Amino acid sequence: MSYESAKAAFADWSVDTEAALAKLAEIPISMHCWQGDDVVGFEQKSGSSGGGIQATGNHPGRARTPDELRADLEFSYSMIPGNHRLNLHACYLDTDQTPDRDEIEFRHFAPWVDWAKDQGLGLDFNPTFFAHEKADDNLTLSHPNQGIRDFWIEHGKRCRDIAARMGLALATPAVNNVWVPDGYKDTPVDRMAPRQRLEHSLNAMMADPHDKTEMLDAVESKLFGIGVEACTVGSHEFYMGYAIRKGTMLCLDMGHFHPTENVADKLSAVSLSVNEILLHVSRPMRWDSDHVILLDDAIQQMAHELVSADLLGRTHIGLDFFDATISRTAAWVIGTRNMQKALLRALLAPWGRLKSAEDALDCTQRLVVTEELKDLPYGAVWSEFCDRMGVATGQTLIADLDRYSQSVAGRV
Template sequence: MVNAKAVEAAYQVAKERYAEVGVDTEAVLDKLQTIRVSLPCWQGDDIHGFLTPDAKLTGGIGVSGDFPGGARNPEELTSDLDEAFKLIPGKQRLQLHQIYAVTNGKKKDLSEVGPEDFKYWVDWAKENGVLLDFNPTFFSSPKVKENMTLSSPEKSVRDYWIQVGRNGRKISNYFGETQGVQSIDNFWIMDGMKDEPISRLDPRERLIESLDEINKEKFDEKNTIESYEGKLFGTGVESYTVGSHLFYNNYALTRNKLWCMDIGHFHEAVDPSDYLSSFLAFGRGMFLHVTRPVHWDSDHVPAMNDMLIRVMRALIRDNLLNKTTIGLDFFDGSINRVAAWVIGTRSAQKGLLLGMLAPIDELKEAERNYDFTLRLAETEELKSFPFGAVWDEFCLRNNVPVGMDWFKELKNYEANVQLKRN
């Protein structure tokens, strides 16, 4: 077990080092404490949900791996989340998909799911100090017609999914009303084509019409606001994605909504950090999905790699946190699913912390004065500063395990809870 006195001693040294360059680590820790990250509930059970848990995943998504002990019901999923939150410093948020409705044994179609089916989650969240966000589910359903939902050429198909979207907005509004904090209602649809379409415009015009129809009912935005998530492509929709990055970017701008930028939905050679200031110079706000692309459009557990660091630095350096809610979006069945939540969230928090531990105002002033020598010299020296000691102190103050101590606790939970499910 990590020695708390050693952690505190190392932090004091780090505090002095950062003070030398004008960084107040106490102020940084206070700021980090206020930032909630929205975890994806679907990591805990490989996106099966509770409505039709045996349904085949469709829509260009898929979960690989068969690590034992995945959650099979609401009680097991919330138990796993409780364990994860014990190992993550600070208070967080949780994203729920519509298929995670708890209907108490009543058989319901997806289009019939409403706020009453999420009371279980609202009660659990209130008890645990967790804030809830929402995602209407537009995939893994027999009502998907040839990889089309809201953009389908068939009105009956569109009408079905419009009803799903309407109900989703009511559920998100219910979250906001009960928790007293705005819930983000994030739309991602699978629609696209495997081969080249004749018309790229027609499906997009139908999607605009469907989304506008969903949004006709007015809700108080102190309770809920919509965000729209673009995608590069997915399996089965390799040639054409209706809801592309640019499509939803423009839809959010013209409807005064949020754009959801998922950094795992970009090719790994693209730097999504530049999109933050480009969009937020015009846009109302952003729901950021932090994940990790590997070779193509994918959703791996976030690691504190160069891309994640650049994204978090962009948020901090340009003071964009006030217009951004940070969420995670990944699903990995090849490793312990609770560990994935812990690793991904702690990596995102570390990226934020690293971005804050810099004399940003001084560096901006140097840049304005064309002092690019100072800019490069100081940013390079900061790379060897004792960032890890500040992170350990943050964990210690939040009464969560420091270093690999969290993994020891996780392995105990795995042996005594998860593996006994099988």
């Protein structure tokens, strides 16, 4: 179907496709750097795994240097319509020096900022509280040893400073998101003490104020993971309360909740208590396994909630998956485009009619309209969006992704 025919089909439902396309073009998605190298990073010393962070698979083409990772990112962004962001972890510094985590400075990330400026990208940032000898027991900011807590507090302070410098340099605030792996493999006898230590550490780490036009603090909860099956110190309840009391953003990661929970349902609930929300969009499969996101019900519900509840202006959308069994660049492209496709479908819904039916308790009307909408030609509108943005679709996209994957297959 042509775009003009699709436009007319949506107009029959009082939906303006041009308005939807214009809105979609304004929504940046923060693409995560760690998909490109299996969460290894570029520190000049060996680190240990930890915190349940593990990428599985051995597909050829993993980025081994910052330059390789940036080349992969440039290709991926060229396949994604719109203007977006990059989410960096602190272990992705670009320097010949070997600073420890409590010694990193903005200069160690300056090449990333220069590159982002050249590419027209915003940057977001994350302290790296895993893959380090001081995190081997899955305790960092809540560790009973004050010296270890102080080490990680200093790391967090420096990351906030670095993120603020990034935001200033690029004239767009960098979201600095705090996630720690802290927890216990078996049932602890005291849950209060580690949570008190975590709160005290967070307070110390965030004591210095930063201009919100440069840096935004966010905190991210966890449910469980490898090595912390019995207790997670930074639970959803802990961080939701902390975000409300301290005025930080709250990060909702779709993999960090029980498989039966609907994370989309949490958006409107938490939005009544926190000013801004950070989303990490992922696809858990039985646990926090971070598969590449599909255009499935969970992603569609998330997009519908963002649009229906008018939360797009208060929500920062980021991605968080890492799959080494497939082409890493294709994973970025597929996942990001699926998030955009879900948002487009939500923007093309006749929300006035649906909400009117619901307010009138006309559940029949709500159901039949919802089901009939599924037959509308969303694909034609998406193709038009991609065409206007100069990116490929269909068979051309598949061929381009395969060609690039083959070009980097010799990396060892």
